[in-house]
Amino acid sequence: MKKVSLAIVIAAGAILASCNPSEQQVTTTEVQTETTEAQATAGQSAVQDDESQKNVVQVAASSPDHTTLATAVKTAELVDVLTNAGPFTVFAPTNAAFEKLPAGTVEGLLEPEKRSDLRNILQYHVYVGILNADSFEDGQSLGQVNGGRVTMGVKDGKVTVNGANILASIPTSNGVIHVIDQVLLPQ
Known part of the structure; x- marks a missing residue:
């Protein structure tokens, strides 16, 4: 053997x-x-997963009311960042909110030489952590990704961020999106 x-x-x-x-x-x-x-x-955004809950970028990109925001996030090269695990609280302006800006503002920000300004504005809409609408307090100040601060308002059941109304809140796999009716501009 x-x-x-x-x-x-x-x-x-x-x-x-x-x-x-x-x-x-x-x-x-x-x-x-x-x-x-x-x-x-290809970063995190290239991962194909049709079974899990959508992340903040996928939710915004699939919304017909957020096409301008989705374009801005792509142009600012923030897609991979916002598809990561987070968690993120994103204040997401609607297309109508972007239309309230002075004529030519959005188009100007989408130019390559304005990418850093666009990133600054978009990062002003993002808080690291999950804050649901019922957790906000009147006068609460939040530190945003760009280093700026926003102030929450709560009155008669309505919640605002820097005066912009929160119209809806959508949970995602990596945080929460609060749909707002104005674009937040850093000071």
């Missing part, structure tokens, strides 16, 4: 020795390189 086992081990060793190890290394290296390149070009 020992002779048979020894013969199998020798045969297996001979088969392995006949393989070209440099070809195996190239294959492994190629796979590692392709994986690294794929990860470098």
